[in-house]
Amino acid sequence: MDKVGIGIIGCGNISGAYLKAMASFPILDIRGIADLNHALAEAKASEFGVSARSITDLLADPDIEIIVNLTIPKAHVEVGLRILDAGKHAYSEKPLGINFAEGKKLADAAKAKGLRVGAAPDTFLGGGHQTARTLVDQGVLGQPVGGTATFMCPGHERWHPNPDFYYEVGGGPMLDMGPYYLTGLVDLLGPVAQVAGFAIAPRKKRLITSEPRNGEFIPVEVATHVAGVMAFENGAVVQVGMSFDVAGHKHLPLEVYGTEGTLIVPDPNHFGGEVQLLKKGGAFEVQDLSSPYADGNYRSIGVADLAHAIRSKRPHRANGDLALHVLEVMEAFQTAAGSGQTVAITTRTARPAALSESLVDGQLAR
Known part of the structure; x- marks a missing residue:
């Protein structure tokens, strides 16, 4: 090789x-x-x-x-x-x-x-997400209708030894965690066309509780709770919530809805996880993972x-191109929050080719 x-x-x-x-x-x-x-x-x-x-x-x-x-x-x-x-x-x-x-x-x-x-x-190249991608490509959901993307936690100052950058310009839950969720959705549904959103910062400083800086306060320069809607070019409308201000919740990380079924997609911060499919009139069923890279980091x-x-x-x-499109979408939530208007996305990106072959053993994935 x-x-x-x-x-x-x-x-x-x-x-x-x-x-x-x-x-x-x-x-x-x-x-x-x-x-x-x-x-x-x-x-x-x-x-x-x-x-x-x-x-x-x-x-x-x-x-x-x-x-x-x-x-x-x-x-x-x-x-x-x-x-x-x-x-x-x-x-x-x-x-x-x-x-x-x-x-x-x-x-x-x-x-x-x-x-x-x-x-x-x-x-999104992990086995859990590529299995979800295969199901979408097979058309089992019918026409995509919508979905939800949810990341909510109390903040990274609980565990990170130097969490300052999460609350500086360039940080916040959307730029930090949003890339996982939005990239996964673009891989499944294609490019985003419009964004509407709201963004707030309930606290102006955060208390570090991790070591070695336990007890130190750091300033907040960015929105730490962001909510909104993405309208995809294919017509699907997905609700988004990203927060460093929520003590706990029961929302699943990613759900995708279609006219013929609902897909539960694993946590996009990981490569594996459980994929569940509900076909209209049926019940949720766990799917066999059809792609590699579901068993580790x-x-x-x-x-x-x-x-x-x-x-x-x-x-x-x-x-x-994919990363730039996602970056424009993430920024659009803040722009929409500031203007009170829906923001049109100027970039478009092709869905990446699906990955079904192993790179570990040296095969060339087409």
Whole structure:
């Protein structure tokens, strides 16, 4: 196999999940990791048996083709542009940028240079979500009518050691968790055409209860409770709720409704989970998972798919157009909240090709 050289910039919390999962994909050759805090990079490198290098060194390495950008959201586009300027493909953690304008700047730069942009989330490629995708493609729901997307929790300051960025510009529940839910829905239903929404921030500061900063207050710069509606190009209308202000709830993460049935889709922050289908007149039935990647955390499958796509010269699934469309939709909730008007979405994206073949054993997924 002609492996693809990989570099990673950013060694925070999420990097461990990427490094662990990347070992499952033979096409990926991790050639080094870097962070502005070199000691952090060295510690992570020691843990996973890879090399800690400087950012400059990674960008200059001719054997690295893709650099995975795991920096904080406010740095995604700045670092992504440096990656493209170095002549390498860029794969970003979510969101693609903290606003649509800067996300478009990154996407346009990649197209001008003939390079690729990939972006998380890639959980929609997991076995649970691809099983749901297969059912939708088979037409078992009939005409899509609507759905619900719900993420609600009391806030990340309960568990994250440094939760500040969740409440700064570029954070909030929509930009933090919305990408999982909206990307999954676009994969199932296609692009969004219009958004209506409301957004509030009930508290101006948050109390950290995690260690080591238990008892410290941090300011809130963004809306922490967002609700609204997405009208899809295919006619479906989906209700959305994203919150860091809810103590508890009983809503399922994703439900999709059609004229002939209802589909319960697993939590889009995970790759597996239970898929349930109710056909009109019947009862909910658990579905057998028909696709791979339902049995663990494969956070980096989007990078592996990008690597295979480069080698086989085909489109990659967790792509820049998809991420940019989702970013525009997420921003539209805040725009709609501020204006009191429905916001038309300007971008369109094709549904990514379904994934049914394994990338772990080196097969090329078409």
